Amino acid sequence: MEILSRIHTIELPTGAAGESDQLRDQTMCQFTKPIALLIFLLVTSVGQAEDRPNIIVFYTDDHGHADLSCQGVLDDIRTPNVDALAKSGVLARNGYSTAPQCVPSRAGLMVGKFQSRFGVETNGNSLDGFNTEQTIAERLQKAGYITAQFGKWHLGPTPKITDHGFRHIYAQNSGGNFAANIKLDGSDQKMQTVKPTRYHIDGCSKAAASIIERYKDQPLFLYVAYRAPHVPLDAPRKYLNRFPGNMPERRRKALAMLSAVDDGVGLITQTLAKHQLTEKTLIFYIGDNGAPLKIHKLDAPGGGPGWDGSLNNPLNGEKGMLAEGGMHVPFIVSWPGTIPAGQLYAHPISALDVAATAADLAGIKSQPGDFDGVNLVPFLNGENTAAPHEFLTWRWGGQSAIREGKWKFLKGGDREYLYDLDADIEEKNSLLKQHPEIASRLRSKLVDWATELKPPGLDSANLSTAAKKYFDFYLDGKPLKQTRAEALEQLIQSNQKRKKQRQRKPDSEN
Numbered sequence: 001m002e003i004l005s006r007i008h009t010i011e012l013p014t015g016a017a018g019e020s021d022q023l024r025d026q027t028m029c030q031f032t033k034p035i036a037l038l039i040f041l042l043v044t045s046v047g048q049a050e051d052r053p054n055i056i057v058f059y060t061d062d063h064g065h066a067d068l069s070c071q072g073v074l075d076d077i078r079t080p081n082v083d084a085l086a087k088s089g090v091l092a093r094n095g096y097s098t099a100p101q102c103v104p105s106r107a108g109l110m111v112g113k114f115q116s117r118f119g120v121e122t123n124g125n126s127l128d129g130f131n132t133e134q135t136i137a138e139r140l141q142k143a144g145y146i147t148a149q150f151g152k153w154h155l156g157p158t159p160k161i162t163d164h165g166f167r168h169i170y171a172q173n174s175g176g177n178f179a180a181n182i183k184l185d186g187s188d189q190k191m192q193t194v195k196p197t198r199y200h201i202d203g204c205s206k207a208a209a210s211i212i213e214r215y216k217d218q219p220l221f222l223y224v225a226y227r228a229p230h231v232p233l234d235a236p237r238k239y240l241n242r243f244p245g246n247m248p249e250r251r252r253k254a255l256a257m258l259s260a261v262d263d264g265v266g267l268i269t270q271t272l273a274k275h276q277l278t279e280k281t282l283i284f285y286i287g288d289n290g291a292p293l294k295i296h297k298l299d300a301p302g303g304g305p306g307w308d309g310s311l312n313n314p315l316n317g318e319k320g321m322l323a324e325g326g327m328h329v330p331f332i333v334s335w336p337g338t339i340p341a342g343q344l345y346a347h348p349i350s351a352l353d354v355a356a357t358a359a360d361l362a363g364i365k366s367q368p369g370d371f372d373g374v375n376l377v378p379f380l381n382g383e384n385t386a387a388p389h390e391f392l393t394w395r396w397g398g399q400s401a402i403r404e405g406k407w408k409f410l411k412g413g414d415r416e417y418l419y420d421l422d423a424d425i426e427e428k429n430s431l432l433k434q435h436p437e438i439a440s441r442l443r444s445k446l447v448d449w450a451t452e453l454k455p456p457g458l459d460s461a462n463l464s465t466a467a468k469k470y471f472d473f474y475l476d477g478k479p480l481k482q483t484r485a486e487a488l489e490q491l492i493q494s495n496q497k498r499k500k501q502r503q504r505k506p507d508s509e510n
């Protein structure tokens with residue numbers, strides 16, 4: 001090292017005869033002790049920095065459990081790059097979001113605590129609590145990470161994303177204007193409203209790859225939150241052409257959007273490989289909640305409100321429910337060289353684990369109560385063979401649930417259910433009457449946990465009208481009051497009305 005070479009060039013004073021050697025030894029000691037300490041600190045610091053991995057979180061939007069080809073559920077979906085990611089690490093068979101809706105699930109992911117602890121339980125709640133919390137991006141930025149956000153934010157104004165720990169943003173989640181303080185090549189620009197020059201998914205992927213190119217020698221935290229396959233379904237012809245044949249058009253559009261996401265994952269992982277960063281990068285791929293089916297899965301014209309074309313098979317329920325179809329999501333973890341490849345991991349894990357894992361790997365000291373998740377790496381690399389969690393818990397509006405091992409207790413309003421998910425992942429047969437003691441034990445744990453929330457209790461609102469319909473259909477097996485044809489006509493009329501209302505608005509309001 002340069003510092004070491006300079007030690008040998010230091011000119012030391014000489015004394016009278018007989019004093020020279022003694023003086024030289026004393027002087028050398030005075031110089032070398034602090035320099036040796038400095039070298040130790042520098043080497044230690046560099047070593048720690050080199051040991052800290054890059055962390056990338058791919059977060060998809062309204063992405064049903066079935067819709068990765070590596071899940072092995074459906075044969076119309078093609079996601080070769082995400083499949084390769086799963087093959088290089090862990091495909092979680094029981095990976096969960098923290099909510100069956102966009103805003104709360106993102107708030108929980110970013111903070112690493114269950115979002116109802118700080119008052120962000122549903123899309124309609126105030127974000128004041130979130131704004132007072134420290135995100136994992138803030139923690140990593142303080143620890144020396146380069147932090148960047150791409151795509152959908154949904155946690156306040158996009159130009160304010162930098163207030164939450166992200167140095168660079170490219171917040172594009174639609175074909176309209178977006179906010180960014182970087183260009184597609186990763187170079188800086190003043191925070192501004194930007195008009196898109198390419199499909200939003202492709203733009204986010206390109207910007208993320210450019211940030212890797214720019215900061216390849218520094219630790220990175222990238223949050224790549226694709227708005228896909230969430231409506232409006234807007235895939236360009238390039239991706240639609242990959243899925244010819246007879247199928248619902250909304251299904252084709254969802255597959256095309258997810259194919260664009262897969263291309264983005266491929267571009268980003270190839271950029272990592274180009275700079276020999278594959279084994280230095282921990283990657284998460286997680287869905288924010290299940291697909292909205294609207295019961296009928298109507299193939300309504302256009303790509304607006306309604307079914308987003310994604311599927312939750314074989315899970316029961318959909319977005320807006322604490323049934324498995326609402327928050328049991330695609331979940332992959334990859335870190336080649338550290339986490340053994342080709343794993344199917346059965347223990348339940350949560351999106352809350354992302355922040356706790358990232359903080360631990362970055363050497364960030366945390367206090368009790370900072371995180372509700374755990375560092376997953378010791379569990380996924382075989383150091384710890386126990387389950388990462390004794391149980392997982394949820395509350396969303398008028399619903400609450402707990403999963404402990406194979407058992408799940410679900411409450412919606414005054415309705416209660418108990419499922420053995422090992423035997424009945426489709427939640428078709430409630431065992432509440434057969435095992436009342438198990439239900440009682442789980443209910444008690446759920447009650448104890450819910451006392452810590454804001455507000456406390458097993459629910460924070462009455463069960464909504466939509467949720468009642470979902471529970472009637474999916475969990476109670478009641479016949480539908482509205483036929484498929486009637487539902488389709490109603491949706492078409494609703495979409496036409498919404499389109500006319502948008503057209504009547506001044507440009508400044510659109």
